[in-house]
Amino acid sequence: MQTDVVILGAGAAGMTVALAVQARGLQAVLIDPMAQSPNNFAISGGLFPAAGSQLQHASGIDEQPEGWLADVRAFAPDCVNENIASSVAHALPEVVDFFIHRCDAPIHFLPDVVAPGHRTLRFHSIQPASGARFHAWFREQINQKPNLQFFQCISRVQRLAHGFSIHLQPTAGATEVQFETRNLVLAGGGFGANADMVATWIPAMAGALNNGSSTQDGSTLQMGLQWGAQVWGMDGFQGQGHTHPGGATRLGMSIPSLGGVMVDRQGLRFVPEDLGPSSLAPHVIGQPDGLALEIFDAFIEAQLKNHSAYQQALHADRVMSADTVQSLAQVAGVNERGLEETFRQVSLYATGQAKDPLGRQAFPRVLEPPFKASWVTGALSHTQGGLLTDARGAVLGQDGQAIAGLFAAGGSAAGLAGRGADGYLPGNGLAQAFGLGWRVAQALD
Numbered sequence: 001m002q003t004d005v006v007i008l009g010a011g012a013a014g015m016t017v018a019l020a021v022q023a024r025g026l027q028a029v030l031i032d033p034m035a036q037s038p039n040n041f042a043i044s045g046g047l048f049p050a051a052g053s054q055l056q057h058a059s060g061i062d063e064q065p066e067g068w069l070a071d072v073r074a075f076a077p078d079c080v081n082e083n084i085a086s087s088v089a090h091a092l093p094e095v096v097d098f099f100i101h102r103c104d105a106p107i108h109f110l111p112d113v114v115a116p117g118h119r120t121l122r123f124h125s126i127q128p129a130s131g132a133r134f135h136a137w138f139r140e141q142i143n144q145k146p147n148l149q150f151f152q153c154i155s156r157v158q159r160l161a162h163g164f165s166i167h168l169q170p171t172a173g174a175t176e177v178q179f180e181t182r183n184l185v186l187a188g189g190g191f192g193a194n195a196d197m198v199a200t201w202i203p204a205m206a207g208a209l210n211n212g213s214s215t216q217d218g219s220t221l222q223m224g225l226q227w228g229a230q231v232w233g234m235d236g237f238q239g240q241g242h243t244h245p246g247g248a249t250r251l252g253m254s255i256p257s258l259g260g261v262m263v264d265r266q267g268l269r270f271v272p273e274d275l276g277p278s279s280l281a282p283h284v285i286g287q288p289d290g291l292a293l294e295i296f297d298a299f300i301e302a303q304l305k306n307h308s309a310y311q312q313a314l315h316a317d318r319v320m321s322a323d324t325v326q327s328l329a330q331v332a333g334v335n336e337r338g339l340e341e342t343f344r345q346v347s348l349y350a351t352g353q354a355k356d357p358l359g360r361q362a363f364p365r366v367l368e369p370p371f372k373a374s375w376v377t378g379a380l381s382h383t384q385g386g387l388l389t390d391a392r393g394a395v396l397g398q399d400g401q402a403i404a405g406l407f408a409a410g411g412s413a414a415g416l417a418g419r420g421a422d423g424y425l426p427g428n429g430l431a432q433a434f435g436l437g438w439r440v441a442q443a444l445d
């Protein structure tokens with residue numbers, strides 16, 4: 001059977017491509033053998049930036065895509081993927097528009113989501129914000145579209161002289177299905193769950209806790225490599241410095257921006273906490289037992305009602321409470337004197353009476369009882385390196401030319417920015433998956 005496009009991977013990127021190409025009237029086949037396992041989209045916070053969206057403007061924030069682009073560049077000096085950065089930035093308001101007006105998506109602007117490295121409010125999500133809900137909404141849409149077929153089985157892909165041939169492994173008793181297409185989209189995510197690939201490309205994180213999905217096996221990225229694609233930024237990853245040991249829950253990225261601090265077993269701070277959740281990860285891993293105590297208060301907790309990651313951690317009983325600094329030290333098992341001294345210093349920084357020797361710029365508040373705290377570690381959330389594409393998501397070969405008919409978006413494609421854990425500005429993951437996915441869908445013929 002002939003089809004206009006085959007998309008490998010039904011995550012954030014693949015489903016964006018699928019919805020956008022079917023809206024253009026093209027015939028699309030979407031394939032995901034692990035569709036029943038939660039992918040990175042489903043376990044994400046579901047928060048994405050879209051500077052210049054109509055929703056952002058309606059909330060009184062007059063920003064253009066260049067505002068976000070400037071923050072991406074400032075956060076990752078000299079390591080921005082300029083092949084796609086501007087294209088993604090300008091795609092995002094269009095994507096929001098498409099989701100809302102063509103797909104009737106319940107997307108909202110989030111006036112309460114502050115994030116390190118973002119100079120203004122620009123995050124959007126489904127309401128209430130949650131990757132699981134957002135993902136479920138997408139899957140519902142996918143299942144309703146007449147010119148879009150969704151197969152949840154293994155495929156065997158062959159590159160032909162003029163296109164691709166895809167064989168679907170039939171379930172017992174079913175006849176084999178085969179598709180031929182001139183356009184193949186690699187959207188199978190990154191390689192965070194492939195220990196060999198992590199050890200090869202990101203040796204600093206070999207063996208580290210992976211709090212991303214087990215579906216990140218690097219398989220679609222390897223297809224591109226096999227066909228002679230270039231890769232970019234392969235040591236880049238999103239770290240998560242607010243992850244609970246075991247990786248099932250996390251606190252989310254906003255507590256430092258709201259005034260929280262982190263201490264070691266001695267009760268002492270060790271890092272400018274607002275450097276971003278990704279860069280924070282190696283610093284936390286570097287503490288004794290790889291643990292840090294993240295401390296905040298009830299006032300901050302009240303601002304996290306719309307943060308699904310925090311709410312899950314709360315329900316999993318991961319947050320301690322205490323009415324005094326002394327009882328907090330006892331309940332958490334940290335040095336009481338050290339913690340008292342930390343509170344004393346932090347209130348000096350917060351009231352402008354002293355400067356933080358660690359270099360943190362903003363201490364938005366003096367923490368007040370009741371205090372809240374949780375032990376966290378650092379993890380690898382998702383990889384940022386991948387197949388180098390042009391601004392349309394066409395995969396580039398070693399000669400710098402687009403490989404005919406081959407496209408990539410999301411974790412399989414090179415990300416927006418970063419080396420190591422640094423340079424990953426919160427939201428870069430979904431921004432690239434949605435924005436580059438959208439560009440791919442517009443580029444297909």
Ligand SMILES: Cc1cc2nc3c(=O)[nH]c(=O)nc-3n(C[C@H](O)[C@H](O)[C@H](O)COP(=O)(O)OP(=O)(O)OC[C@H]3O[C@@H](n4cnc5c(N)ncnc54)[C@H](O)[C@@H]3O)c2cc1C
Nearest residue numbers: 009011012013034039040041044045188410411427429430
């Ligand atoms: C804990 C956590 C929190 C995050 N929070 C945020 C956030 O709030 N904001 C943000 O911007 N980003 C966030 N991210 C990153 C974001 O989730 C990813 O950037 C995004 O999901 C990438 O989209 P994707 O489509 O490439 O991958 P996924 O969404 O993981 O989808 C990939 C799909 O491909 C399938 N697949 C794999 N191999 C194959 C194959 N060979 N053939 C067919 N299908 C295949 C998988 O089963 C999977 O369904 C977070 C990530 C993690 C781990």
